[in-house]
Amino acid sequence: MVKVHDGIERLDVEAVNAKENRTLYQARVKIFPKRVTGTFRSFKWAMMAFTLAVYYITPWLRWDRGPYAPDQAVLLDLAHRRFYFFSIEIWPQEFYYVAGLLILAGIGLFLVTSTVGRAWCGYSCPQTVWVDLFLVVERWLEGDRNARIKLDKGPWSADKIRKRVIKHIIWILIAISTGGAWIFYFADAPTLFKNFFTLNSPFVAYATVAVLTATTYIFAGFAREQICTYACPWPRIQGAMIDEHSLVVSYDVKRGEPRTLRKKDREQLGDKAGDCVDCNACVAVCPQGIDIRDGEQLECITCALCIDACDAVMDKVGKPRGLISYATFANRATSKKGVQAETTWKSFIRPRTYVYIAGFSAICLALLVTLLMRDRLDISVLHDRNPQFVKLSDGSIRNGYTVKILNMIPQPRTFILSIKGLEGATMKIAGSDNVAAAFIEVKVEPDKLRSLKVYVTTNRKNLPKTSNVLHITVEDTLSDEIAKYEAIFEGPSK
Amino acid sequence: MSDKKDIDHITGVETTGHEWDGIKELNNPLPRWWLWTFYACVIWAVGYMIAYPAIPLLKEATPGLLGVTDRGNVAIEIANAKQAQKKFVDQIADKSLADIRKDQGLFQFAQAGGKAAFAINCIQCHGSGAQGSAGYPNLNDDDWIWGGDLEAIYTTIKHGIRFAGDDDTRVSDMPAFGKDEVLEKNQVQEVAAFVASLSGQEADAAKVKKGAVVYEENCAACHGEKGKGGREFGAPNLADAITFYGDKQEDFARQVNNPRHGVMPAWTGRLDDNTIKQLAIYVHALGGGE
Numbered sequence: 001m002v003k004v005h006d007g008i009e010r011l012d013v014e015a016v017n018a019k020e021n022r023t024l025y026q027a028r029v030k031i032f033p034k035r036v037t038g039t040f041r042s043f044k045w046a047m048m049a050f051t052l053a054v055y056y057i058t059p060w061l062r063w064d065r066g067p068y069a070p071d072q073a074v075l076l077d078l079a080h081r082r083f084y085f086f087s088i089e090i091w092p093q094e095f096y097y098v099a100g101l102l103i104l105a106g107i108g109l110f111l112v113t114s115t116v117g118r119a120w121c122g123y124s125c126p127q128t129v130w131v132d133l134f135l136v137v138e139r140w141l142e143g144d145r146n147a148r149i150k151l152d153k154g155p156w157s158a159d160k161i162r163k164r165v166i167k168h169i170i171w172i173l174i175a176i177s178t179g180g181a182w183i184f185y186f187a188d189a190p191t192l193f194k195n196f197f198t199l200n201s202p203f204v205a206y207a208t209v210a211v212l213t214a215t216t217y218i219f220a221g222f223a224r225e226q227i228c229t230y231a232c233p234w235p236r237i238q239g240a241m242i243d244e245h246s247l248v249v250s251y252d253v254k255r256g257e258p259r260t261l262r263k264k265d266r267e268q269l270g271d272k273a274g275d276c277v278d279c280n281a282c283v284a285v286c287p288q289g290i291d292i293r294d295g296e297q298l299e300c301i302t303c304a305l306c307i308d309a310c311d312a313v314m315d316k317v318g319k320p321r322g323l324i325s326y327a328t329f330a331n332r333a334t335s336k337k338g339v340q341a342e343t344t345w346k347s348f349i350r351p352r353t354y355v356y357i358a359g360f361s362a363i364c365l366a367l368l369v370t371l372l373m374r375d376r377l378d379i380s381v382l383h384d385r386n387p388q389f390v391k392l393s394d395g396s397i398r399n400g401y402t403v404k405i406l407n408m409i410p411q412p413r414t415f416i417l418s419i420k421g422l423e424g425a426t427m428k429i430a431g432s433d434n435v436a437a438a439f440i441e442v443k444v445e446p447d448k449l450r451s452l453k454v455y456v457t458t459n460r461k462n463l464p465k466t467s468n469v470l471h472i473t474v475e476d477t478l479s480d481e482i483a484k485y486e487a488i489f490e491g492p493s494k
Numbered sequence: 495m496s497d498k499k500d501i502d503h504i505t506g507v508e509t510t511g512h513e514w515d516g517i518k519e520l521n522n523p524l525p526r527w528w529l530w531t532f533y534a535c536v537i538w539a540v541g542y543m544i545a546y547p548a549i550p551l552l553k554e555a556t557p558g559l560l561g562v563t564d565r566g567n568v569a570i571e572i573a574n575a576k577q578a579q580k581k582f583v584d585q586i587a588d589k590s591l592a593d594i595r596k597d598q599g600l601f602q603f604a605q606a607g608g609k610a611a612f613a614i615n616c617i618q619c620h621g622s623g624a625q626g627s628a629g630y631p632n633l634n635d636d637d638w639i640w641g642g643d644l645e646a647i648y649t650t651i652k653h654g655i656r657f658a659g660d661d662d663t664r665v666s667d668m669p670a671f672g673k674d675e676v677l678e679k680n681q682v683q684e685v686a687a688f689v690a691s692l693s694g695q696e697a698d699a700a701k702v703k704k705g706a707v708v709y710e711e712n713c714a715a716c717h718g719e720k721g722k723g724g725r726e727f728g729a730p731n732l733a734d735a736i737t738f739y740g741d742k743q744e745d746f747a748r749q750v751n752n753p754r755h756g757v758m759p760a761w762t763g764r765l766d767d768n769t770i771k772q773l774a775i776y777v778h779a780l781g782g783g784e
Contacts, residue, residue: 386622
């Protein structure tokens with residue numbers, strides 16, 4: 001039943017996921033969030049456009065790396081074990097950069113959560129964005145809250161079937177394009193796009209698209225807030241991240257209570273009457289099915305749509321905005337009745353955020369420094385263990401090494417491989433006809449590792465000990481890049 | 495169980511009727527998604543039992559409609575691997591050993607294939623690092639009894655050494671100079687001293703002098719005037735730093751008195767020609783190939 005109060009309709013809505021309404025093992029109760037406009041809704045639209053654009057456009061950006069490397073700006077080339085990010089190319093052994101980025105993301109999330117609360121959940125989590133996107137489709141076809149409820153409860157008519165079929169087709173198309181976009185991060189996007197539709201792509205591409213289509217369709221179409229509440233660990237971790245100085249979407253109990261639904265109740269209470277008119281607008285717009293006036297809840301993703309809804313009502317009844325607002329618990333505890341809780345940037349400055357900022361900056365700096373100073377030429381040497389050395393017919397001693405030269409730029413390069421530190425030592429490369437020498441020219445293909453079997457020989461009298469140091473060096477004569485390895489040369493005991 | 499429902503009065507939930515020390519088990523329903531998952535698993539299991547080998551019978555399990563077996567899977571994998579290797583294997587069959595060695599891709603493939611074949615067939619005598627031992631030549635060094643170029647190594651592997659089962663096998667037979675009384679006992683000692691001096695070892699000068707005469711009369715025909723050996727007879731080089739049956743003077747004397755001869759089997763018939771080619775490439779690249 002709809003009751004009238006100062007021109008405000010009380011919405012007939014129940015917070016289905018409020019604690020008292022939520023029992024174990026019950027089937028999901030459908031939520032029909034009402035359309036809302038306002039500051040935060042606009043911000044959410046902007047975020048949705050931005051995040052979707054980043055997701056869909058990124059794999060199509062081009063970045064010229066010359067003839068020997070792909071020209072895709074962001075590419076996770078699993079087949080060739082390379083990760084390209086604009087001007088940065090990462091080899092598998094440099095994966096710590098990715099680990100560093102993940103740690104940065106973690107600390108960044110801690111920092112954001114400890115200051116502005118669950119902003120990730122409310123604005124940029126893919127689950128939030130895609131549920132919002134699916135709701136746009138649902139609302140466009142079936143109308144706003146009341147119309148959708150009516151349609152849902154009504155019998156199966158031709159109109160209902162038509163609306164539902166179209167809705168699910170559009171949902172599935174969105175889901176397919178979502179899963180479809182994902183695979184373009186792992187192969188050359190234009191080629192894969194062509195091959196995908198001509199059925200020439202590998203099975204794994206189709207399987208990935210199928211799985212991601214299914215998860216998108218089910219998570220955003222049906223499971224929705226259940227994912228946040230039951231499947232996602234992040235709301236639980238965020239509970240530990242938030243303290244009394246973190247911004248949270250909350251209801252000003254002091255100002256709002258006691259709620260007065262009818263005009264006569266308010267007149268009866270006089271000054272004691274709270275500003276909340278109990279119109280349920282905040283509940284009706286909530287995509288998570290909760291009542292923010294019950295206080296902080298695990299289910300709340302702080303999308304702030306209830307703020308927009310309440311502000312609109314406050315405007316209508318001529319009360320100041322902010323009955324539901326972003327505020328810290330500390331503000332709420334100290335604010336006086338009827339005074340808007342004031343939250344300034346000062347709440348962000350506290351020991352905890354110092355630690356996060358320091359950690360974030362330190363890792364940023366470390367990653368940047370290592371990235372700028374990293375080598376693009378590397379050498380790795382493995383000494384033959386069986387046999388450790390070989391006596392040759394002239395009595396000299398030979399040791400074998402597997403030398404790996406890593407040319408980590410997409411250009412073919414010619415290096416000088418040399419040995420130092422052992423008198424009279426010369427080397428030969430297995431399978432080649434090079435003359436035994438102290439240095440040999442070695443060509444390595446662009447962006448490749450070349451493994452060489454190298455035999456180093458020296459006269460027995462040049463070996464002071466059974467175990468001697470041998471420096472194996474590879475250098476690029478053009479760029480002066482140099483990589484060294486301190487190897488061991490074994491000889492017989494005296 | 496009785497028909498009467500036992501209701502737990504605190505929670506208002508029916509119990510299963512099971513009781514331990516006064517503690518009763520509540521009969522809460524399973525979450526619906528769990529139940530569906532369970533039913534789905536049951537349906538899946540039935541299909542799986544029909545499609546795949548499942549029920550163990552006396553001799554073997556029921557075969558299943560798809561005819562999938564672990565042995566069959568391995569056979570498929572091996573067939574796939576063989577198919578993938580085919581272009582290399584075909585080229586190795588067509589090309590000469592020298593050409594294989596010049597082609598970097600083929601060389602790597604042959605080396606890897608040779609390494610695997612070596613690990614199965616050769617390490618029993620020559621050692622896992624091909625380092626050999628007394629009587630079994632070290633294949634890493636540059637001293638070869640029957641030749642160390644690709645063709646010579648290939649022939650040795652193919653036909654073996656002193657192998658009775660192969661007509662083309664390489665044979666050499668050093669006479670037992672001491673045992674068959676061709677030489678006196680002191681002559682055996684003298685020639686051993688001379689052989690030791692050939693590779694720069696210290697030896698009794700008087701014995702060496704006498705031994706040189708004995709050597710020239712009896713040994714130089716095969717081992718060469720300067721002891722450099724003769725590959726056409728499989729006579730080892732006595733002047734280098736590498737020996738087969740010990741490097742001491744008494745080891746040499748023992749060998750002159752009653753020589754031991756190693757036997758290497760011919761691998762034709764046991765290994766296909768392609769594998770033998772790969773083995774030759776591998777052994778040649780161990781460091782001493784000529």
